Amino acid sequence: MAGDTRKRKAQLSQQEGGMKRKSTTLPLKLNDVIAGNDLQAADAWVKAHSEDFAADEVLTEFKSVTNAAMNDRSPESTRRLFRLRMVLERFLSRSLDGALSSIDERGLESLISLPHSDTSIDSDLIQLLRKLEEDAVGPKFAGPRQPQAVFARVYNFRGCRLAENGHYVEAIDHFTTALGLEDTFVPALCNRARSWIERGETDRAAKDCRRMTELDPDYKPGRETVAMVETLGRFQSERGGTLLELAHEHGLLELLRRYDRPRLPGETLQAAMRQPGGSIADEQAPRNPGRTPSE
16 A cells, blocks of 8 residues: 555656656647648647747757658648648747737748847747748738638749749649639749740640630730740741750740749849839739739
8 A cells, every 4th residue: 555655656746747847759740730721739739839848849840841841842742831831930929929919910021020039949940931931832922811812822832933943843733733723823824834835845835825815815924925835836846946945045044934923032122123213012022913803
């Protein structure tokens, strides 16, 4: 009996001590959180990790999950990256003691000048958030709020970033996924047409161009793409060669690879400096703001 009592006291002492120490095991994996749509699970992860775990453990897990998802160029991975940004924003908001009423509303730039309790960790997390926005899911969109429209723009953004790095097959998958969510979203049609040109698929590029023209004949990047497809197709039938060879020969590669997506902060500044009389505000919007004929 006395032995049982001592054993029970030892168990209680261990439990009590365990509540005071930072845990060395994570009860809920970040990968599991971003695999689904459960906001309660995301909030539970943020609460548990902001209260019970060392900052370096959190940073390590965020970096590991981000790198793995970034190396996966599938549309499903892009959806996970979008959820990862949401969790990271919530974690930062909580770790900064509520200094922001809503990171979701104010965006990444609102974090930069805040005082941080742990400058190095918070700075690393903010840079990770910047990486997610610039290389994966894009900046905050000022347009539609419906989930399908938001995800269409996220897929379009990452498709552009993939195409800009030469991953045209994966980029086309993203543009196609975006169009599956919003079939009148002309930037995705335009960007897919340009990716088809990169792949030498003239007929498919022409088909997307026809659809673009039906939806929005005044869409400037679309008109540029139509002109490129017609010109390169004519040159190819007259003298042969690949579409890319012809685009290079006639100085069209830079225009071809100017995909329609929101510009990043550095690109905004550079573009404004290149254009006399232009303003940064003018350059912050995408070349097409995402208007569809029904809006």
